[in-house]
Amino acid sequence: MAKESLTNFDVTALTRELRDAILGFHIANIYQIDSATLLLKLRRPRQPPKTLLIEAGRRMHLTAYKREKPPKPPAFCMALRKHLRRGRIIDVQQHDFDRIVSIHVEGQAGRFQLVSELFGDGNIILVDMEGRILQALRYRRMSHRNIIRGEVFKYPPSSPVNPLTLTIENLEEIREYGDLEVVRGLVRHLGISGLYAEEILLRAEVDKKKPCQEITDEELQRIHMQTCGLASAIRVGSLEPRIVVDGEEWVDVVPVKLQVYANLKSITFESFNQALDEYFTKLEAKRITSTEAKGEEEEKKRLERVLEEQREALEEFRRKAEDARKIGDKIYTHLGELSQILHEIRQMRTEGLEWTDVEERLKQEAPLAVLSISPAESSVEVDLDGLRAKLDFRLTAQENASKYYEEAKKWERKAQGAEKAMKKTLEELEKVESRIESAKAQKPKLERAERRKRAWYEQFRWFQSSEGILVVAGKDAKSNVRLARRRMEPSDIVLHAEIAGAPLVLVKNGEKAGEKTIREAAQFAASHSRAWKMGLNAIDVYWVRPEQVKLSAPSGQYLPKGALMIHGKRNYIRGVSLRLAFGILRKNGEEIELLWGPAETIKEKTPIYVAYCPGNTPARVLAEQIKKRLMQVAPSELRKKISQIPPEEFRRRIPYGTGRIVSS
Incomplete structure (x- = not known):
């Protein structure tokens, strides 16, 4: 099974690399691309910009890949921007040996910690210089601590033994686990993953299934030496980052060469961050493709249900049209008899007969079988060669026939509408099936961001x-x-x-x-x-x-x-x-380019533009208004692309932070 999240050792290696890579960088912007993932855009003079990805409960690493940003940042993202944007990163630390990374940021308003918890459901927490929680991705109350705004932030309980500071006395306590296998004992005692417990025992040449109580002093010494050696190599940055490959599947990403993977191939990288980026981005792309495919399968099932309902409706419409036309034809076949029946009904009522008497006489004397009379509906029901026909006795037989022919035409029109709807549904179904086949054949991937000078x-x-x-x-x-x-x-x-x-x-x-x-x-x-x-x-x-x-x-x-x-x-x-403008230039079908400059220039370059001038509307609000107006004046096929432009692209180009849209 492929690795889904970072281990303690991974976080140690990652923190070491990040400290060298991003200290001194300023946070230019922050984006929240889904419910658990942040992108931190980092800049420093005379150095290429960098992007740090943080996914709560799963991973953290620098990334070279582009990701779609939501048109409107969530409240958590806005709060982080308020406190951290333009702040300088002054430290990156791992808490003890846990899967927790703290990024220390110094800004105009003071110092902050952005704490990322990369285990379980995960969390991202902003802590002020007094150690109190300002914001959190997820608020919760727990038995050992609370993540509540305004409360003092507490780390979760750590493993009692830290492999980075392990002593032989600490390790001797493993014997207290009795007949538990030593590999499981190491996992519990050191709080490490089963993979690294196996690696340590393999290097120490100790049978992983041996009971903890039977470990000898010599074996204990070897386990201690290998644990410290592995932890030390990772801590000081003596890394050999690689992705482990089983057949065609990527199964793991590790900071050092592991003996447990001796029989598997691996792809090496210059940095652990790069290896993490490639590994998890491929996993992410596969997850996106899988989600999209699942959505397409659900859409296929929905369309199949719609198609079945339309087919049943079509059959019903056709049957009703056929029945109505048959009755119209039968009326003309028995025109004389029906005309007589209708005339007699009207005649008997003129003579003052009660409806019960009228019905009784018709059933005895009428040339055709009269089934019933409904005075309330002004109708008489007759049997026309096995067809039950309800006739309006206020009308002539010919008028009743015409009424049935009109009814037949009505159902035929409905049938034609159902046929068109079915055709459209079938076309949509074919497109969905085609997309499903393409998704199955397509290798999932995300586009790499171009680093242009x-x-x-x-x-x-x-x-x-x-x-x-x-x-x-x-x-x-x-x-x-x-x-x-x-x-x-x-x-x-x-x-x-x-x-x-x-x-x-x-x-x-x-x-x-x-x-x-x-x-x-x-x-x-x-x-x-x-x-x-x-x-x-x-x-x-x-x-x-x-x-x-x-x-x-x-x-x-x-x-x-x-x-x-x-x-x-x-x-x-x-x-x-004083006039500036934003415009949209169509490029290669549905691709767009955002233009900005003097209104006179933008009007010359594109018909899709919005001009603005001095005013009192705050830039944050005006940016949203400009974006909304651009979507209104743009063709429908470009609106989705415009909706994906971050509001910051508009906000930062509004002089002195205020303005208003120029009326057309």
Whole structure:
């Protein structure tokens, strides 16, 4: 049976590697991709970004694979973001020898611990600097501890003996288990898995089935030496990570080479994190495929039930149509007799006969068998060559025949509708069966995230103009200077809004830019200036040549830190509106690209866009509104893709944290 979760030894190896891999990284964002799994996006200057996956009760490791993020983060995820985002990871620790990992994070609001319990049902708990529980994935009350918000966090009871600090005296206590097999005794005494208990005994050359009470001193010494040796090798990072393969099946992932797997093949990896990622991602993909296949099988059964119900309804409609048409035909076959019966009923009632007398006389004298009369329904039931026909005695025989023919047509129309519905159900059933066959033939996999090198301008604000020219803006005073000092070239055009607190904007290769690009860059400059915070609708923007921009003041003058000095003529663009926009560009069928920039640019690139301007709506709310509006204006086949865009992609591009949607 394939391994489903980490062991104590795995967690020791993992913690050692993670400490080297992610200390000093900042938590850029947190995503909760299902009820038990978090993704922590980690960044550090001049290093590739990393993603840490934590699945409560099962695993933790860095991952190189992409996973679909929910459109709206759950409350637990939002709480973690509030406390941990932008925090720096300062330590990663395993609690004792348990399957518990604590990530220590230092942020503006203080220090926190993110405690991941990787055993049983699992849990992820956020603890503050005073040791109290701020948030938990799962709240519960237990006999030995409570996971309740505001209470002091307590670890679950550990095994009384820690293999990392094992002494020979500790190990001697195993004899107290009496005639219990030594392999089981080690599992109980050290709190380790059966696999590692077997490995230790194999290395110590001790029969795993030997009773604990019969273990000799020499055997005890060997068991102690092998336990300490294995634990020490893993603790100091002397690893040989590998996935164990039995035939074509991956059955285990281990941090070191194990003798218990001597007869099986293995795939080696540079790091244990990489091995864990490959192993558990394959397991995850298989689980996803299995869940999808199960869903398809259930859908197939549902459609088969629907099809059977439709088939029964069709047969019923056809039978009723046939019966009604037969009765209509029989009425014409016995037109004279029926006309006489209907006439006599009306005549006798005119003469004042009671209904009982009318019915009695008809049964005795009528040319056809009269079965009954219903005054309440104004009907008479007759036998037409074995067919029971109910006729309205207020109508003529021909009118009754027409009534039955109309009824036959009604049931025939229903039958046609049922046939169409059956055809549609059969088509859906064929598609489901095809998907089931494809799922069986398809090897489960998740897509690996591409680690592309970021372009230099991605550290600033930027967009491509409608003429395809790169426009870059600083984010603050410090980045304004960095942009001017390192990236400004003689061929550029420099823009700045006529207000204190505005970004430096470069139109790269501006000599080739048309008036359209310059106006778009001006709108970008205006929208990111303090004018947005002030709620202004428009502002003047000017542009100059790079040689007019000075990074230092003339002798005897003072230039504030982060400020620039402009010399010479300024070319003004008056009354530039403050407008930004998000747009959706269709790529390869149903794939999409999220566009962002000045409203003038986005309108040129796509008809699917939403513009926004200064306003009082908080960025968090506005981000959801923009996303919802994009889904409304987009074609139906793109809406699911848009719904999967994280709200953070919108929120972080709203200047000064407020705004409002521009009415169309």
